[in-house]
Amino acid sequence: MKTKPITTERMRAVELNAEYLGITHSVLMQIAGREVARVITSQEKVREKNIAVVCGLGGNGGDGMVAARYLDEAGARVEVFLLGSESAISNPDTVSNWEVLSNLNHIPTSILKTESSVKRCTAILEADIVIDAIMGFGLHSRLREPLLTAVKQINKGKGVKYSIDMPTGIDSDSGAVHGDAVKADHTIALHAPKVGITKAPEFGGKIHTVSIGIPAEAEEICGPGDLIVFNRPRRSESKKGDSGRILVVGGSDVFSGAPALTGMAALRAGSDLVTVMVPNPVVTAVRSYSPNLMVESIASRILIPDSVEEILEQAANQDALAIGPGLGRDQQTRLAVLSLVKDLVTANTRMVIDADGLKALADSDLTLNPESTVITPHWGELSIILGGDLGDPDSLENRKGQALRAAKKFNTVVLLKGHIDVVAHPDGSIRENRTGVPAMTVGGTGDVLTGIVASLLAHGRGAFNAAVAGAYVSGTAGEYAYAKLNDHITATDCIEEIPFAFLWD
Numbered sequence: 272m273k274t275k276p277i278t279t280e281r282m283r284a285v286e287l288n289a290e291y292l293g294i295t296h297s298v299l300m301q302i303a304g305r306e307v308a309r310v311i312t313s314q315e316k317v318r319e320k321n322i323a324v325v326c327g328l329g330g331n332g333g334d335g336m337v338a339a340r341y342l343d344e345a346g347a348r349v350e351v352f353l354l355g356s357e358s359a360i361s362n363p364d365t366v367s368n369w370e371v372l373s374n375l376n377h378i379p380t381s382i383l384k385t386e387s388s389v390k391r392c393t394a395i396l397e398a399d400i401v402i403d404a405i406m407g408f409g410l411h412s413r414l415r416e417p418l419l420t421a422v423k424q425i426n427k428g429k430g431v432k433y434s435i436d437m438p439t440g441i442d443s444d445s446g447a448v449h450g451d452a453v454k455a456d457h458t459i460a461l462h463a464p465k466v467g468i469t470k471a472p473e474f475g476g477k478i479h480t481v482s483i484g485i486p487a488e489a490e491e492i493c494g495p496g497d498l499i500v501f502n503r504p505r506r507s508e509s510k511k512g513d514s515g516r517i518l519v520v521g522g523s524d525v526f527s528g529a530p531a532l533t534g535m536a537a538l539r540a541g542s543d544l545v546t547v548m549v550p551n552p553v554v555t556a557v558r559s560y561s562p563n564l565m566v567e568s569i570a571s572r573i574l575i576p577d578s579v580e581e582i583l584e585q586a587a588n589q590d591a592l593a594i595g596p597g598l599g600r601d602q603q604t605r606l607a608v609l610s611l612v613k614d615l616v617t618a619n620t621r622m623v624i625d626a627d628g629l630k631a632l633a634d635s636d637l638t639l640n641p642e643s644t645v646i647t648p649h650w651g652e653l654s655i656i657l658g659g660d661l662g663d664p665d666s667l668e669n670r671k672g673q674a675l676r677a678a679k680k681f682n683t684v685v686l687l688k689g690h691i692d693v694v695a696h697p698d699g700s701i702r703e704n705r706t707g708v709p710a711m712t713v714g715g716t717g718d719v720l721t722g723i724v725a726s727l728l729a730h731g732r733g734a735f736n737a738a739v740a741g742a743y744v745s746g747t748a749g750e751y752a753y754a755k756l757n758d759h760i761t762a763t764d765c766i767e768e769i770p771f772a773f774l775w776d
Contacts, residue, residue: 274480277463279409279443284496285462289489291496291775297364299483300330303461304337304368306481307402307435310459311342315400315431318346323398323430325421326365327405327439328355333365334435334461335404336372343378350379350394354405354417357382386420395421396428403434403453408443408465414450422451434458437465438474446470493694493704493743495775500732501541501740502773515542515729518589519596519722520582520611521626522549523604524572526597527556529626529718532762533596534564536722539769540744542729546589548582549597550574575603579611583618590729591621595628596718605631616640621728623647625721632656632681639683641697645724645738646681647717649688653677667691671701684734686724688717692742696735704739706746708753715762720745723769747772 277285290296311317324339326332336351343349351372353360360366372380383389395401403425405418414422422440425432432455437443440452443465458468458475461483468475489496505514517537521530527549534545538561546565549557554568567585569578586592592615598604608631615622621643624632629648633656639646648656650664653673657680661673674687674695687693692704724741728734751768752760 275463276466276469278466280500282408282462282465284494284499285485285489287496287499288492288494289485291494292486292489292492294484294486294489296330297367299485300333300364300368301337302482302484303334303435305341306461306483307334307338307433307459308341308345310457310479310481311338311400311402311433312345314457317342317400320347320399321394321397322347322349322400322402323395324349324351324402324404325395325425326351326353327407327418328353328360328362328365329407330362330365331404331407331435332360333362333368334407335402336365336368338402338404338435339372339378340375347400350381352392352395353380353382354389354421355382356384383417383421386416389417389420389424392424395424398428398430401425401428401430401432403432403439403455405439407436408467410437410440410449411442411444412449414440419450422453425453426451432456432476434475436461437468441467441471441474443467448474491703493692493702493706493739495743497736497740497743498773498775500736501727501730512543515544515591515726516589517542517545517591517593517722517725517729518585519545519547519593519725520574521547521594521596521598521628522553522557523574523597523599523601524550524552525599527553528560528715529597531557531560531564532715532718532766533593533722533725535561535763536719536766536769537593537726538563539766540723540726541773542726546585548585573601573604574598574607576607576610579607579614582611583614586615586618586620590731591623591725593623593625593721593725595625596721598627600627600630609635609637612637612639616644619643621731621734623721623725623728625717626652630655633658637681639681641678641682641684641734643728643734644683645686645728645734646677646683647686647688647721647724648677649717653687656681664689667703671695675699675701684738686720686738686742688720692746694735694738694742700735702739704742704746706743707749710753710758710760711746711749711765713761716745716749716765719748719762719765744769744772747775
């Protein structure tokens with residue numbers, strides 16, 4: 272249970288992460304319904320009181336149906352009203368709980384499909400207690416009938432009004448009223464108050480926050496719920512480039528594979544167009560990896576300060592950059608990276624800095640932007656950029672502390688790679704990623720992670736969100752590759768599994 276208000280997207284993510292951990296939606300619904308009844312019985316003398324439970328077709332309606340059983344057990348005279356057709360119930364757990372009620376003679380149920388049928392339902396007007404279980408959180412558009420009429424009838428009723436999670440009609444993020452809204456005497460917030468209720472206090476009444484069994488780890492891990500903001504379907508009118516243009520800056524006269532792997536991973540993570548800029552000696556090699564990559568030459572043997580201007584020209588047309596894979600550690604390259612990154616920060620460009628690009632940050636006073644920048648060190652690279660011995664690398668608490676230290680020092684999101692990845696934001700937010708397998712120690716998997724994070728950064732949903740989701744996808748792709756090939760996986764095997772890592776349900 273949390274007291275800090277939560278957004279709709281974050282609540283959906285936490286619920287899905289809880290399911291990933293084995294806490295099913297059905298379990299959460301049973302606990303939510305019980306907690307709703309507990310709050311009501313602690314506030315009211317319910318024995319022999321008439322209680323009308325007005326239910327929608329989604330999960331909120333299911334919560335109300337469960338609460339009805341507990342209130343019946345407490346001695347209340349409970350009646351449940353379903354707004355709409357049984358066949359239109361959208362949540363399978365709500366279907367199950369409606370079927371339970373249908374088997375009970377003690378709790379009358381009625382189906383109200385139309386505006387007129389709601390108006391004729393005098394029980395809602397006359398009940399001693401009315402439970403609003405119509406919409407809950409997630410409303411972002413005007414209420415339709417018969418829901419709008421039900422809201423008006425609830426407000427006309429004489430009974431004490433309880434809303435489950437959110438008063439129906441209130442936008443759970445903006446607090447806007449969509450047509451009309453229940454003026455609740457009490458709102459029972461599930462897991463955490465929703466941001467919208469803090470912006471519309473005149474509708475919420477007294478707020479009671481209850482635990483519904485979501486484990487703390489669901490808030491702390493990188494999980495499938497963190498993909499929600501990146502898994503939106505593409506618009507039918509989408510055109511080439513709308514889903515991300517990525518520029519990879521890497522390679523040297525020695526290294527060609529790393530930037531190619533980063534680019535191919537970005538494509539598999541959903542980006543439309545990926546350009547790889549590498550020094551002239553490895554242009555042909557990088558082109559040979561995949562015809563899907565667009566390859567541009569840096570007119571030098573390695574990245575040098577004179578190359579920065581042409582990279583900035585390319586960057587102006589991109590949604591995100593990945594800087595560092597295979598660059599090498601020449602002093603001229605280090606100066607070029609520092610100059611390039613400084614200009615990109617000034618331009619508020621989204622970027623991931625990895626590998627040799629990271630090492631260039633050592634002993635610098637460069638300040639990044641935590642809304643648009645991610646750095647992805649492993650423990651050794653973190654030691655270099657922080658300048659010294661960091662203590663026990665196997666202590667998760669130490670890893671968290673050092674990742675947060677780096678996040679604050681460079682004012683950026685840090686994705687510290689390891690058997691448990693740590694994602695840290697300078698504001699103190701920390702997440703753990705437990706996906707992945709030991710076989711991912713094979714060369715190139717870090718470059719794959721960089722490409723995934725760059726692709727997600729291009730969506731513009733924040734660097735922290737991109738790093739959290741990217742860590743989960745990279746590790747999960749590795750798990751899928753391992754399931755097929757055991758310890759004999761390569762980085763390209765992981766790339767091929769990236770699309771399936773987005774599909775968890």
